[in-house]
Amino acid sequence: MRNLTPEQFREQVRSGAYTGPTAGVCDGFVQANLAILPKEDAFEFLLFCQRNPKSCPLIDVTDIGSAVPAASAPGADLRTDVPKYRVYRNGELADEPTDLNEYWTEDMVAFLIGCSFTFEEALIRNGIPMRHHEEGVNVPMYRTSVDTVPAGKFSGPMVVSMRPMGSGDVVRAVQVTSRFPSVHGAPVHIGNPEEIGIRNLTKPDFGDAVTVREGETPVFWACGVTPQSVAMHAKPSLMITHAPGHMFVTDLKSEQLGVI
Structure with a gap:
């Protein structure tokens, strides 16, 4: 495919x-x-x-x-x-x-x-592997405690997708994805998931859990599942x-x- x-x-x-x-x-x-x-x-x-x-x-x-x-x-x-x-x-x-x-x-x-699947290609070209590709599963997505800006009847929490990576890749990931504002752009959060209301990375609200290895940093992007x-x-x-x-x-x- x-x-x-x-x-x-x-x-x-x-x-x-x-x-x-x-x-x-x-x-x-x-x-x-x-x-x-x-x-x-x-x-x-x-x-x-x-x-x-x-x-x-x-x-x-x-x-x-x-x-x-x-x-x-x-x-x-x-x-x-x-x-x-x-x-x-x-x-x-x-x-x-x-x-x-x-x-x-x-x-x-x-x-x-x-x-965000669009900018994954650019991340991979820059030597940043995608764990959900490696494990053959869907990217993990989580509801957060971050509210969207309401419009009429439409309101609710932001959903984010998460990709774990080594600390040395985080800055490059921010630089690469910042070039793609039309597909969510730079991350909205880096690090401790509890700061945006995510209590357990092993239980995503959408998609599948992926392995977060010792020493890796979870990086979160705004998600179109919102x-x-x-x-x-x-x-x-x-x-x-x-x-x-x-x-x-x-x-x-x-x-x-x-x-x-």
Whole structure:
């Protein structure tokens, strides 16, 4: 999957041949988190994203009723091209389908939000290994005690992803990821997880736990799963997202989002 083009990968997803996490697929292309809402809630959610750019950096927003992300993947279909979705009704997880043909309506607006999987390639090129790649699992994600900035009905805690690394790699990781503000940018916290309300690294709220070796530092980035936390907190009548770690792969090159 690593060497497929985005179009080839989305064809695999659309056919049902691939339903797993997307970390490491389609080298060099931007991956995105997904949030879909009825138009009645779309403006408030857009405002929420604008007020919380670290957690929700917008990549693309569709026209009302359109499942085509015209600015980032004009040949794609957001109803079928994500490996796994989550459907929330009134804040409760109702389903985890592999397509949205049953749920899509003509009043829906889809938001694509930058994903930290994009900057992982740059970290690896700089000699910083990704533990969840090494262990073949999804990246660990945690709800924090850090509140987002509310917008209308949308509010709730920030979610972060965590990558452990040697202390000698931390400064370089900050430098590298700072170049990618459109996919969460620099870390929001380094070190003691309890300072942001995380009590146990072995029990992530989303994704899978990874090994944190003696002497390593946990480094935390704002995460595009935050809208799912917001959905559970704000309880909109309907909100559809990607399943954690199961991203939409765009046609955008990662280097297009880098800042020199």
